Amino acid sequence: MLTVEKLESGYGESAVLRGVTLQVRPGQVVCLLGRNGTGKSTFVKSVMGVLKARGGTVSYGGRDLTRQAPGERARSGIGYVPQGREIFGQLSVRENILIGLEAARGKRRGDDIPPAAVERFPVLPTMYGRRGGDLSGGQQQQLAFARVLAAEPELLLLDEPCEGIQPSIVDDIRDVIRSIKSDGRTAILLVEQSLEFVRSVADYVYILEKGSIAWQGELEALDDETVRRYLTV
Numbered sequence: 001m002l003t004v005e006k007l008e009s010g011y012g013e014s015a016v017l018r019g020v021t022l023q024v025r026p027g028q029v030v031c032l033l034g035r036n037g038t039g040k041s042t043f044v045k046s047v048m049g050v051l052k053a054r055g056g057t058v059s060y061g062g063r064d065l066t067r068q069a070p071g072e073r074a075r076s077g078i079g080y081v082p083q084g085r086e087i088f089g090q091l092s093v094r095e096n097i098l099i100g101l102e103a104a105r106g107k108r109r110g111d112d113i114p115p116a117a118v119e120r121f122p123v124l125p126t127m128y129g130r131r132g133g134d135l136s137g138g139q140q141q142q143l144a145f146a147r148v149l150a151a152e153p154e155l156l157l158l159d160e161p162c163e164g165i166q167p168s169i170v171d172d173i174r175d176v177i178r179s180i181k182s183d184g185r186t187a188i189l190l191v192e193q194s195l196e197f198v199r200s201v202a203d204y205v206y207i208l209e210k211g212s213i214a215w216q217g218e219l220e221a222l223d224d225e226t227v228r229r230y231l232t233v
């Protein structure tokens with residue numbers, strides 16, 4: 001469903017991605033690993049179109065999205081939870097979710113939050129009136145998920161969703177990812193540092209090094225030697 005071919009991207013003079021090819025199939029959980037600074041976030045941003053690709057192609061469901069704006073990609077069914085969550089701190093929890101819905105569907109249809117947004121986060125409806133900025137880190141991460149799940153995406157891009165979050169909430173996020181996976185309607189491309197977390201959710205793994213894919217394979221093939229070679233710091 002998502003096919004990225006020979007993607008090149010970077011900032012100013014510096015080239016970060018030098019021809020990255022990756023695929024995500026329907027319902028799959030694909031993890032992108034790599035040491036710090038290898039370009040994992042750059043990759044996800046380029047897939048979403050937040051950062052312009054300098055070469056290569058991004059296609060989704062057979063459509064070439066390479067030159068589409070992020071909003072267009074969202075309307076095609078791609079949901080993005082950025083690193084650092086990017087909650088609107090001054091807006092209420094309800095507004096944060098409705099804005100996600102509006103962004104993905106073009107315009108707002110009333111003020112109803114669809115059940116799909118919050119069914120996995122029972123705490124959120126009890127906080128609809130609170131400011132996003134007043135939530136804890138873990139609650140903000142749940143809100144960031146709810147904001148994209150509201151539009152029922154077919155592909156979810158998750159950039160380090162467990163970063164800076166306490167262990168009990170990490171377990172909750174793992175449960176959410178597993179529940180999305182078992183529904184089988186939404187594929188996930190996950191950037192994650194914790195190998196233990198990756199082992200508990202992934203189907204397929206790609207490892208980035210020096211701007212290109214150094215290793216790829218089924219989760220079961222990710223052995224200690226590969227981890228030492230490409231991931232140990």
Ligand SMILES: Nc1ncnc2c1ncn2[C@@H]1O[C@H](COP(=O)(O)OP(=O)(O)OP(=O)(O)O)[C@@H](O)[C@H]1O
Binds near residue numbers: 011034035037039040
């Ligand atoms: N806005 C930016 N402007 C210039 N350089 C950037 C910018 N964002 C990232 N970089 C550089 O691009 C490279 C890749 O960064 P990126 O954040 O994609 O890596 P990452 O693999 O996601 O790292 P981490 O695991 O630390 O989040 C790094 O050298 C980083 O310093």
